[in-house]
Amino acid sequence: MRVIKEGENYFGTVYHIYKNQVEIRKISVTRVHQTYEGVEYIFLLDSRGKVIKEVFNFINDYCKAEVRNSKEQAASALKLFYSFLEIRDITVQDLDRNEVNNLSRFILGDAIEGNLYQLLLTTKRSISTHNQYLDTIRKFMKFIEVKSDYLFEQTVASISKGGFGLLSHTKTITVNKYKTNVTRHNSFVSYVPKYISLQEFSKVKKFIVSRNSRHNSRDLLIINLMFTRGMRLGEVLGLTLEDIKVHPKDSNAGILILRNRLSDKKDQQAKTCFKVFKKEDYNSNLYTEEGIGYQTITVPAALMGDLKQYIETSRDLLLLSDSVLDNIFQNSIADSLDNEHEPNYYLFLNKNGTPLTAGGFNKMLKLVFMNIGISTDHKNKKNNLSHRFRHGYAMYLIENMNKDISYVKRELRHKSIQSTLQYYNPKHETILEHTKELEKKLLDYYKE
Known part of the structure; x- marks a missing residue:
């Protein structure tokens, strides 16, 4: 291409x-x-x-x-x-x-x-x-x-115009407008891919690295969790320090536990995990059952190393101001489930030391997309921004690793194959390539 x-x-x-x-x-x-x-x-x-x-x-x-x-x-x-x-x-x-x-x-x-x-x-x-x-x-x-x-195609538009004073009347007039002219209410609906390709993922990473920002390691870590482990943004933002465990079979690797807490904000929730409404729910059979109350994600050694490094640098007492430290200790507290006597904190923080929000992350991601030429869709949020990385992980498993739909379902932690099938959204050029391959095979077959 x-x-x-x-x-x-x-x-x-x-x-x-x-x-x-x-x-x-x-x-x-x-x-x-x-x-x-x-x-x-x-x-x-x-x-x-x-x-x-x-x-x-x-x-x-x-x-x-x-x-x-x-x-x-x-x-x-x-x-x-x-x-x-x-x-x-x-x-x-x-x-x-x-x-x-x-x-x-x-x-x-x-x-x-x-x-x-x-x-x-x-x-x-x-x-x-x-x-x-x-x-x-x-x-x-x-x-x-x-x-x-x-x-040159036109459409008729109605415009209301008012006069001056309390007794003035509003007059409605009609005007012709070109359909191809854009307004703030009817911009062109462009085709927006539903997933990030491996090449686009590489561009996103390179651009983030090139920035002069102290949040580079945080943002790289988040997109890696979404693209290489298929995590939703809410699942990422809901991670706390006690959710990061050492893998029992490999001390360099890790396991992430996804679960919901009463302390979670709306954009920090794990979508397919049991939702809690009171503290007593933490002790229920449903909350403590894997696959229902919580889910686990295996983390390879390199990514686990990045997680440990981010925890250390984002909470370095020598690098942070007193106000940021106060926010971390007071405003990033999360419910502790493993040890109620030990304080627990949300993993990903913004510049002020409070938990990073979906709005804050997506604002950054939109700027990245615009700078490297990845289109965004203002009308369809399902095609937009962070969730495209999870879709990209699914498409990478299918197109690059030739994994079957059952494998992809397990990696995405879906409850049904139907949910997984919605993630198969090949781009137009991919469909064209496959069509050409099919045509060539058919022509070669008839030549024999």
């Missing part, structure tokens, strides 16, 4: 195309200003260095009477437009519904995954810029007399 990354050079934005991590092509649509006989002309050069004639005529002839800022804005919109056309290897005549949707996401700066390539963008644009650029592209399409029905 080809990977296209956005970058910068002396002339502006450039898109580098890689195949097997080797750059094979560079897309660079360049804006040029040239003065001739006292008149300034603005035009674009494609990646081959040739003038895009229809753009030259549009900006310098059709838009001749407009102010300079308007012509510059038109040049910016069309520069992005022709960059998109080159990336997709299409012409303006090929702008069907699917390509217009892709163009919209491209302008916004959302990561687009196609069947044959992955596009990673770093520049994000506002909704107003998106709509201005699309308006310019529509005007340009009319100028060159090329139709694109979906790009």
